Amino acid sequence: MTQKKFLDNFRDEIQKGFVSDRISPNNIAELQKYKRKSEIPSMENFYEAIENFENKKTFELEKPSVGYFCNIVPEEIILACDLHPVRLCCEDQVCAQAGEEIAPGDICCVIKSICGKFYGRLYENLNLVIIPGTCDPKTKLAELISPLKEIYFLDPGRDSDYLENAAIWESRYTELFDFLKKRFHKNPGRTQLISACHKTNKRTEIFRKIYQLRTDYPDSINVFDYYIMIYASFFMEIELWNDFAEKVYSQALEKKKTQNKPRILLVGTPVIFPNFKIIDVLEQSGLAMATDIQCTSFGRFFNPVEIDEDTESGIIRALALKNIAGSICPCLLNLEKMANLIIDTVNQYNLDGVIYYNLRLCQVFEIQTAILRQILKQRNIPFISIKTDLGKEDTGQLKTRLEAFREMLESHRK
Amino acid sequence: MNKINIARRIFQILSLVLLVYGGYIFKEWKESAETEQSIFPSLKAPPGSISTTKFEKGSILWPSGATPVIENYPPSLVCRFNPKGGMFKACILHFFSENLTWQTQIKYLLPYITLFILLCFLFGRMWCGWVCPIGTVGDFLTFLRRKMNIKVRRFPQNFRINLSFTGYGIMAIALTISTIIGMPNFARYQCYWFLPYCQICPARLICPMFGLIKPNWKDFSTGITTTFTILAWLVLGLFVAAFYFGRRVWCHMCPVGLINSWFNKGAGVELHKKAIKCIKCGYCADACPMGLTKMYQMNNDGIYNQNACIMCFRCVEVCPRENCLGVKFFGKELFRRKNDTKKVS
Numbered sequence: 001m002t003q004k005k006f007l008d009n010f011r012d013e014i015q016k017g018f019v020s021d022r023i024s025p026n027n028i029a030e031l032q033k034y035k036r037k038s039e040i041p042s043m044e045n046f047y048e049a050i051e052n053f054e055n056k057k058t059f060e061l062e063k064p065s066v067g068y069f070c071n072i073v074p075e076e077i078i079l080a081c082d083l084h085p086v087r088l089c090c091e092d093q094v095c096a097q098a099g100e101e102i103a104p105g106d107i108c109c110v111i112k113s114i115c116g117k118f119y120g121r122l123y124e125n126l127n128l129v130i131i132p133g134t135c136d137p138k139t140k141l142a143e144l145i146s147p148l149k150e151i152y153f154l155d156p157g158r159d160s161d162y163l164e165n166a167a168i169w170e171s172r173y174t175e176l177f178d179f180l181k182k183r184f185h186k187n188p189g190r191t192q193l194i195s196a197c198h199k200t201n202k203r204t205e206i207f208r209k210i211y212q213l214r215t216d217y218p219d220s221i222n223v224f225d226y227y228i229m230i231y232a233s234f235f236m237e238i239e240l241w242n243d244f245a246e247k248v249y250s251q252a253l254e255k256k257k258t259q260n261k262p263r264i265l266l267v268g269t270p271v272i273f274p275n276f277k278i279i280d281v282l283e284q285s286g287l288a289m290a291t292d293i294q295c296t297s298f299g300r301f302f303n304p305v306e307i308d309e310d311t312e313s314g315i316i317r318a319l320a321l322k323n324i325a326g327s328i329c330p331c332l333l334n335l336e337k338m339a340n341l342i343i344d345t346v347n348q349y350n351l352d353g354v355i356y357y358n359l360r361l362c363q364v365f366e367i368q369t370a371i372l373r374q375i376l377k378q379r380n381i382p383f384i385s386i387k388t389d390l391g392k393e394d395t396g397q398l399k400t401r402l403e404a405f406r407e408m409l410e411s412h413r414k
Numbered sequence: 415m416n417k418i419n420i421a422r423r424i425f426q427i428l429s430l431v432l433l434v435y436g437g438y439i440f441k442e443w444k445e446s447a448e449t450e451q452s453i454f455p456s457l458k459a460p461p462g463s464i465s466t467t468k469f470e471k472g473s474i475l476w477p478s479g480a481t482p483v484i485e486n487y488p489p490s491l492v493c494r495f496n497p498k499g500g501m502f503k504a505c506i507l508h509f510f511s512e513n514l515t516w517q518t519q520i521k522y523l524l525p526y527i528t529l530f531i532l533l534c535f536l537f538g539r540m541w542c543g544w545v546c547p548i549g550t551v552g553d554f555l556t557f558l559r560r561k562m563n564i565k566v567r568r569f570p571q572n573f574r575i576n577l578s579f580t581g582y583g584i585m586a587i588a589l590t591i592s593t594i595i596g597m598p599n600f601a602r603y604q605c606y607w608f609l610p611y612c613q614i615c616p617a618r619l620i621c622p623m624f625g626l627i628k629p630n631w632k633d634f635s636t637g638i639t640t641t642f643t644i645l646a647w648l649v650l651g652l653f654v655a656a657f658y659f660g661r662r663v664w665c666h667m668c669p670v671g672l673i674n675s676w677f678n679k680g681a682g683v684e685l686h687k688k689a690i691k692c693i694k695c696g697y698c699a700d701a702c703p704m705g706l707t708k709m710y711q712m713n714n715d716g717i718y719n720q721n722a723c724i725m726c727f728r729c730v731e732v733c734p735r736e737n738c739l740g741v742k743f744f745g746k747e748l749f750r751r752k753n754d755t756k757k758v759s
Contacts, residue, residue, distance in 0.1 A: 163696045163707060167568075190563060303693075306732040308701040313565040317700065326695030326734070336713070337694050344690045348736075 006146035014147040023120030025094035027054050027274040034224040034276070039255060042247040043225050046232040050273065053235055064127040064184055067149075069114075069141075071300050071327055072132040072156050074173055074319040079196035079238065080188045081180045086126065087234040089296065090114050091275035091359070093390040095122075102144055103137075108361045109390050111137040118145045128183065130154055130176070135331045135364060152179060160325050160332040169320035170313065177316065190312040197305040197315065199238045206245045207301035211291065213249065215349040217256035218263055218288040221248065223279045230297045231273040262409040263290035265345055267338075268357035268386075269365055270296035275390055278357050278398075285402035287409075290351055293341055299328040330364040338368070339375045346381050352409045353382035355402075360389040382409055418731045418749075422544055423553075430547040433492045434624045436501020440483045487526055489534050490545040491670045493617040494609075497625020504612075505670045506530055511588060511609050515596040531677070538681030539674045542665055543724035548617050552657030552664060556703075559658050567659040574666045574705060578722070581667030584611065588669070606638040611669065613642040616653035662703040666722060675721040683725055684717045684742040685709065691738035698729035698739065709739065717742075 007014065028051060035047045065084040068075070078085040090113040099116030117123055126149060131142040133155040142153045154176060157165040181187060210229075213220050221229075229248065233241050264282070266289050271279055282289055292298055303326045307318050328338060342354055354376060358365045369385050376383040384405045388394055432439070482499040487509040494504040503509075509530075513523055533541070542549055559566070569577075588611035594600050595607045612618060622629040633639040656664035665671045687709060699710035704722045709729050712718055730739040733751040740750035 161694055163699055163710065166696065166700065303695060303734045306697050306701070306734065308697075308728070308732060309560060309566050311560055311563045311565055314560070318697075321696045321700055326693055326697075328693075334694065337692075340690045341693060 006143045006151065008146075010147065023094060023098045023116060023122070025054075025092050025274075027092070030274045030276075034228060037222060038225050040221065040225060040248055040251045042244060042251050043228065045244040045247070046225075046228050049232050049236055049240075050228065065125065066128045066130060066180075067123060067126045068130040068132075069138060070132045070134045071295055071323050071329065072134050073130045073154060074176070074316075074323055076193065076196040076200055076305065076319055077173060077177050077180065077316070078130075079199060080192040081177075081184055081186045082188065082192070083127075083180065083184060083186075084237070087296075088114060088117070088123070088129070089234070089270065089272055090117055091270075091272040091390060092117070093275070095120065096390055106361060108135075108137045109359060110362075111141055113390075114141060115144055118148050123149070128152060132156060134329060152176065156324050158332050160327055160334050161337075162333075163325065166317060166320055166325065169324050170317045173316045173320055174313070190310065190315055193312065193315045194307065194310065197307060197318075199242070201304045202242050203233070203238060203245075204301055204304045206242055206249060207297075210245065210249050210252070211298070211302065213252060213256065215263075215291045215351075217258065218261075218290045219259050220252045220256040223283065223289045224276060227271050227276065227279060227297075228273060230271075259288060261286055261288040262352040262406055262413070263288050263349070264409075265290065265342065265349075265351050265354045266292040266294065266357055267342055267354055268294065269359040269362055270294045271357070272296060277388065277390075277392060277395060278355075278386065281395060281398045281402055282355070285399055286406050287355075287402060291345060291349060293328060293338075293345065295327075295329055330368055335368050335371060339372060342372070342376065343379060343381065352413060353384070353405065355405075356383065356385040358385060358387045360387055382412055416731060418727045422726060425544050426550040426553065429490070429545040430550045433490065433501050433545070433547050434496050434621065435498075436483050437496065437498030438625075440501070487530060488541070488545075489530055489537075489670070489674050490541040491548045491617060491668065493547075493615075493621040494612065495618050495621040495629065497622060497627050500621075506673055507585065507588070507611055507669045508609060511592040511611060514589060514592040515604065515608060517596045534674055534677035534681070536682045538678040538683050538719060538725055539671065539723060540681075540683055540725035541674055542668075542671045543726040546671075548620065548668075549662070549665065549724075551620060552653070552662065555654060555657040556661050564659075566661060567663075568705060569660060569663055571705070571707075574663065574722070577663070577666040578672060581669055581672045584667070585669040585672065606636065610642075614645040614649045616646075616650045618646060619650050661705075662724060663705070665704060665724060671724075678719050678721050678723060681719060682744045683719075684745075685719055685723065685725070685727075685730070685739070686717045686742060687712060687715065687739055688737060689713050689715050691735045693735060695734060697732040697734060701728045701732045703728065 031047060031050060031054065035043075038047070063082060063084040065086050066078050067086045067088045068078070069088055075085045075087075089110060091110055092113045095114075095116030096109045096112040097116065098120050099112035099114065102115040102119055103112045105112075123129075128151075129145065129149045130152045131138060131145075131154070133139040133142075133153065139153075142151050145151065154172060156172060157168050159165055210221060210226070214226065225248070229241075229245060232244075236244075264287050266278070266282075271292075271294065279289060303322050305315075305318050305322050307315055309315075309317070324332070328334065328341065330338065345351065346354060356369060356372060358369065366387070373383050373385065382405070384401070386398060386401070388398060482496070482503045483501050485503045487504060487506050488502055489506060491505045492500060492502045494500075494508060509523075509526060591607050591610045595604045619629045619631070631643075633643050653664055689712065692713075694710070696710055699707040702709075703726060704724055706720050706722055708720050709718050727741055730741060730749070730751050733739045735751065737750050741748045
């Protein structure tokens, strides 16, 4: 069992020492701004869901809810136990500032935001939080928030290119499955696992359609709507999300129109509401984000669960392969895979350039920039690396850089 | 989804029906075949030797009492023990074993060998994955295990390589015995040692049961037949355990499969990979019933027909990346992994 009670003896001291007042980030105004830009009526559902979520600042669900981070945590196992999975990845500046009391200023802003949210008592209703040891800050995060919440620490091997590790991943996932069954007094079997996989595969199917549509016609679903849909999937019921997304897709099909903006591929750290700075700037600079390679969208939705062996262990293994072996997270060993993926996506969809978006202080993303730049340079694929944080101070500067990049792409086209 | 797998299952079942019940289905052909003389007219069996017609009910090599519809040897494991003679005569190991004993002249064997090589050259080891009735029986055992929710056993690569060495070892021993008993001085041993591999092959006990004929479960008349009976039981146990717990692990040591595997590299059916599409998700390696990982490991474009590959194309089927893996027939593309969503335009 990897469920440990970290810092259990020091719980009171830690809780007394830090802020316990609720912090109240207000992102509704921001949300309304993007809502006005939306041209698809069905997107209303997603905006409404996020508005409710932001207003309540907590989860009020019939089912027990389980928070998690990263694709490494198998959503299907949580769904199979009849629990509500909530992805807690967060890029909120207000929360990040509050979180600086717990986590130092010069570490990953996602970790700071999460600390802010937990210590600001925004996640009171969560029954359990599953934290994977994907990267170093996430590993320490398990200890940082353990005085507040029940934590399950999931430690995968980081060599995703070594298939013998699949046995280890399978045993880790089985431990998690057994733990959830015991903790929530559920008794799911493989039928429930298969049905959970069907749900996520249905989501994959819809996402692929949307992904494909956007690569051909980036304006059919605007980039803000796209990321709003992705963000809504963090906490919405999966069947509901599938229904709404299907509607959005059918309405978007009618809106497809060709446009002449340079079509770019956005690679790198995930774009999560309310931190839409990069896509805002992209829009203003006259670039069209045709497609992306990010963990919250492509990495999470694109690959289906392929069940080869429909035994319980076979399904869990399939989940492990989907979530870990097929992962695009730079924390795992997969730079070659990433380079292949970028080159292939650019060639397949005939894209004009690549923007490598790096949220400052994420070392693993930053560390591979030079190699990727060199590989793409040799293949004559325009590449720009953008490094920024949650603050809006550098918006003007970013815009200038991206406008210059657009001009370069346009001249490259000619 | 899973169209290839469904097609393969249907083909396997049809092949099983044809190869095992061919004798019943094409009865008229069979009757005309029965009137013909021996397929090897020059056969001069030495004194004391044995031929198939001499086997009587109760003998360990009793071939269900009938000749097959077509006296030929396809690259699949068809069996002399099929009820009513079956569709084809026997497998290629049977062919080599009996003709080594009979010392048949090579010119009479050439048509059979040519046909065998041609079929292998066209389809490689696809015969194992798509046609072999014993493989189909084994796949049914695997299906049962899955329905009983029992975890599959995965064997390390070294173990699988050792299995194929074991298979070659058994094949070498069987062929050597067949050659030795063909010599005039040893002809008296033919009644015990004829077709030594067939006597321990799991098909000997499985195939007659398809026609509701009781196979020769036990022959304890002499020390040699007792040994063969016990060995046959052990091998059958291994066969059932191998297929039940470990998918196609048995096929690594099946001598017929091993002979087919020589033709896999350079066969008409080619599995190829476009490396840039690969995201190393491992779906192909995980789904491979033979446990092969080369398709997953290779980082360059190319044709990756491996010796042990039974061409079930499960890897192509489970690959999540459009156009990453594909199947060609003599360079002409048969099919590729397609994206599940139709292109919107």
